[in-house]
Amino acid sequence: MKHLSRFLLVTMVVLGCKTMQAQSKDNPWAIGIGVNAVDFYPVGEDAPQGGMFENYFGVDEHWNILPSVSKLTVGRYIGAGFSGEIAGSINRIDKFGDISADDLTYYGLDAAATYSFRDLINESGWFDPYLSVGGGYTWLDDEGFGTGNAGLGFNFWFTDNIAFTVESKYKYAFDEGYNKHFQHSAGIKIAFGGTDTDGDGIYDDEDECPEVAGLKEFNGCPDSDGDGIADKDDACPDVAGSAEFNGCADTDGDGVADPQDECPNVAGLKALNGCPDADNDGVKDSEDKCPQEAGPAANNGCPYLDADNDGVLDKDDQCPEVAGTKANNGCPEVTVEIINELNEYSKTILFDLGKSSIRKESYEALDAISEIMNEYPSTVFHIEGHTDSQGSDAFNLKLSQSRAASVRKYLVEEDGIDASRVTSEGYGESRPIATNKTAAGRQQNRRVEVSLEKNREK
Template identity: 50%
Template sequence: MKNLKIGFVALLLIIGATSINAQDKNNPFSVGFGVNAVDFYPTNPGLMGHGSWFNEFVNVGDHYNAIPAISKVTVGKYLTDGFSIEAAGAINTISNVGDNSVSNTSYIALDGAVKYDLNNVLGETSVFDPYALIGGGYVWMDNFGTGTFNSGLGFNVWFSENLGVNLESKYKHAFESNIVQHFQHSLGLVIKFGGTDTDNDGVYNDEDACPEVFGLIEYNGCPDADNDGVIDSKDDCPNVAGLESLKGCPDTDNDGIADKDDACPNVKGTKANKGCPDTDNDGIIDSKDNCPNQAGPEANSGCPWPDTDGDGVLDKDDACPDVVGIVSNKGCPEVSVKDIAKLEALFKTVYFETNRADFKSETISKLNEAIEIIVKYPTAKFAISGHTDSIGNDQYNMKLSEKRANAVKNYLVSKGVSANNLTAKGFGETQPIESNMYNPGRAANRRVEIKLIN
């Protein structure tokens, strides 16, 4: 049994020596130096010269055993999640066992412990670092030795990131009766070390988001070359100060579009137009809009289509852009009934020389008057027809009527009427309007007519 206890203690010491643990992940190693005091009094109720549990716990003058020298050394290493392992060695001289005085007896202790940082439960503080421990060890007093089960509480108060003062009190329960239960208190300095800072920026690798690149503490060790508050690894424009909302890129015109994506970086615009303005909202940016303040189609370079004649039909749709017309007639005027009647009357006064296609002199003024009416309707289509009486043979009359119809058409065209708006055809004697039996009837049948066909 005794060998088993010694083996248990030895195992703890081996763990402590090979996995020395301390305070935190950045400085995983620690060493401590200080003094220790051993108190047998408040742990042995019923023994002569001893009090009940925790009785006179801090009666330093009567019960504490201490020597005026460095009498305790610790080494440790941080594990994870607030846990660390520590190995401790202590020496002392025992002159008081409870209220009983004894001759000076040497005291040597080797301990191993698992420690837990209570700030993980209480909440992190900057300087105060309380902990609980549990473990075991071995104590020698002169020629006697025993394994112990240890538990206790302590705390560190840090003066700097690496240096602090340690106060600890632990209870040691002895497995053998030749050494009774006791408390061991200690006070000393503790030093943390061993943190790695590859890029020498003052942020340890375990907390450095950019451990290979020199950075700033406020950015967890990452650089911010342009000092815009956005670390370089998240900055799309790392060498030019910009806005966090735009991933570190500048926005000169404050339109919410980063300059690198803004086709018009110096003029406020919209995302839909890649940062360029479109003042009239016609979908054409101002720099390509010939009428930036008037909405218009792209086909007209951003300008509204004109309506030159003001008839409500845009020039692009107006077959008669310079003449007031109506929508139903593609912007062209509709030939009035009055003008049709007048044209028909005028054409009845068109006379030719006998058996010829030459106009009589009085006919020219009548045709000119007809032209004034026709040009008012630039898209109107007219059909000119020539007719004869029945004197002469049919073939001759047909040719003569065609010549006379074309003579009228050619005259109108020569005065500016579009040839596309005129057709000419001869009908000979086939369409009389009076009887060819008498001169008046034959005279009425020798005629040229005009008809509106569109």
């Protein structure tokens, strides 16, 4: 019972090492179970030992073999061919070199670093030779001693994770005496613990898409649309397509893949990104204002016309749908009446006291101003800011500038007026239109006005 308890202790230490570190993502564990033989003979020159490696294979003469499971190992792959291993073993010693022994009990607890030559010979092949080096502690009955170990072994993998293993290890005892020896072993090794994050049956180290469940034929990557092209290589992973178009479809069959086809449901021309051109004028139908009548692109696919009958051909007309004047490139010109209308609205624009923030009740007037401005797309308008004479000149100038800028900002950002068509400036108290001596006059002087940029005074 004492010997059995000691072996169970060694076994528990060996198996417990599995939880000494967290399991690595891609480095599997391996356990081994087998038998071992201890030979004290071929390790020296003095009786009861022979010369180094003398009668190394003397199984009947010198080997001590316990006819049962007598060795357990746990190993963990580290990387680049290296692994770490813990081994526990038990034996009965009745041959101590060249003499008989009194049925001693042998226990061993060893740790080793191993290097596999498998990848150098044939990556993922069945033949897997390895070297090991390490140390351990050995007991003969109640006598214990430390050892330095070096070994040579072979794994013969019959499947991806099961191998037949043989090993011969030399154990050099640090204590004086005849306790240095060879320990040979044979058994089965089972590799396990590979990580499969996405649960698709393919370990992460071989899975090209380790976080998304996929198929073996695509090395663990999915094919969401089932078109035979892995999502990672599929330009259209959610729509079945063909390899010709990198997994995308060509719905209208015009030779242009749908993502590049601006008209995917109507067969068209490659030169026009898959869109048709019924009149063959080089302007695709969706942009051709005269799709059944050939015309130049400069005139939107139509023959040269004057749609608004203002005497300016559409190709030269900056406002082809609104009658204008030749002097203004076909656009309407702003009249005095329009400027007056704009300023009737501008008179109603209110600001917070002493600030440039516009009151909400003024938004309707600003929107009306922008509607009028949109009727004159080629005209540049100027927003003027003015104050009364109360306060310092510097303060009034700054306040008028910021109020004019606030109006411009609203027209551009809220109403979509092109920023190049609106300028602003503040003039402080320098341009009164009424006396500043009365409240009524000062109220008139606090104003925002709209004028034409080209006509404003510099």
